[in-house]
Amino acid sequence: DLARLCLGASFALQNSHRFLWLKNLELAAVGGSDVHVKMLAAPINPSDINMIQGNYGLLPKLPAVGGNEGVGQVVAVGGSVTGVKPGDWVIPANAGLGTWQTEAVFSEEAVISIPSDLPLQSAATLSVNPCTAYRMLMDFEQLQPGDCVIQNASNSGVGQAVIQIAAALGLRTINVVRDRPDFQKLTDRLKSLGAEHVLTEEELRKPEMKNFFKDMPPPRLALNCVGGKSSTELLRHLAPGGTMVTYGGMAKQPVIASVSQLIFKDLKLRGFWLSQWKKDHSPAQFKELILTLCGLISRGQLTAPACSEVPLQDYQRALEASMQPFVSSKQILTMC
Structure with a gap:
């Protein structure tokens, strides 16, 4: 044929x-x-x-x-x-x-x-979202088991991969999503993947969140797929010297960082695009990444x-x- x-x-x-x-x-x-x-x-x-x-x-x-x-x-x-x-x-x-x-x-x-x-x-x-999630977790901060990562768009393909790979690495995750009618159902699903906390954008903006972060190590890494107000909130909760990596812009709004965040907290703003990572690395290195993820899948740590x-x-x-x-x-x- x-x-x-x-x-x-x-x-x-x-x-x-x-x-x-x-x-x-x-x-x-x-x-x-x-x-x-x-x-x-x-x-x-x-x-x-x-x-x-x-x-x-x-x-x-x-x-x-x-x-x-x-x-x-x-x-x-x-x-x-x-x-x-x-x-x-x-x-x-x-x-x-x-x-x-x-x-x-x-x-x-x-x-x-x-x-x-x-x-x-x-x-x-396999070849897009899990690869993006793995590289962002590995390439920007030297994270150790017990460290915390915060992300928005946590129900996206990348977000779900971040939750699972982070859990396999012993990392704690704060996962932010837009409020929706089936929020509890989504929360249950993300927690079944290994999410420690699931919050709405509105909850993250509430003053009482200060008490929440007293019981969590301040996130050293933030992963932003939204931009606009959502990314501003991620930056607000980052640990001093932490990094926010932007890999998408669902809100079609710019990332805005205050001068004080950059000067007094020394926050770093980075971007990630898997296609550029591939250009900067050899086919053998991408193959190694794929096989690493296949191992996680085979062990039931990545679905x-x-x-x-x-x-x-x-x-x-x-x-x-x-x-x-x-x-x-x-x-x-x-x-x-």
């Missing part, structure tokens, strides 16, 4: 799902260093939506196939391929691969093999976020669901 079903974008405008369509394309021949991959599942991440809208740091030439993350199974390999074999599971080595398709031919360097006994949803959501599997043909429903407020379930396109 030489046809592949792709979900692609012709041009980028605000209403993302209106400019995507399914199309049958001819499958390229497998060259000597190529790998024929049958995609199994691919999530819809905020970065995918941003890329379609044209406001992401990495934009493909259009028309393009959407999807930066996913898992597939190798069907065939070229004669000079040595790193993977038919039957192996593989994930993208970099963003922009185009995972929203039933099958494709990639270069060997474009994919990384992973254990095929991982849960499908964990494998499909996939709450997911809803949607057939590729129903992509419009999945895209619309992924852009709704207060959605705690990640949409995963299945290709079978």
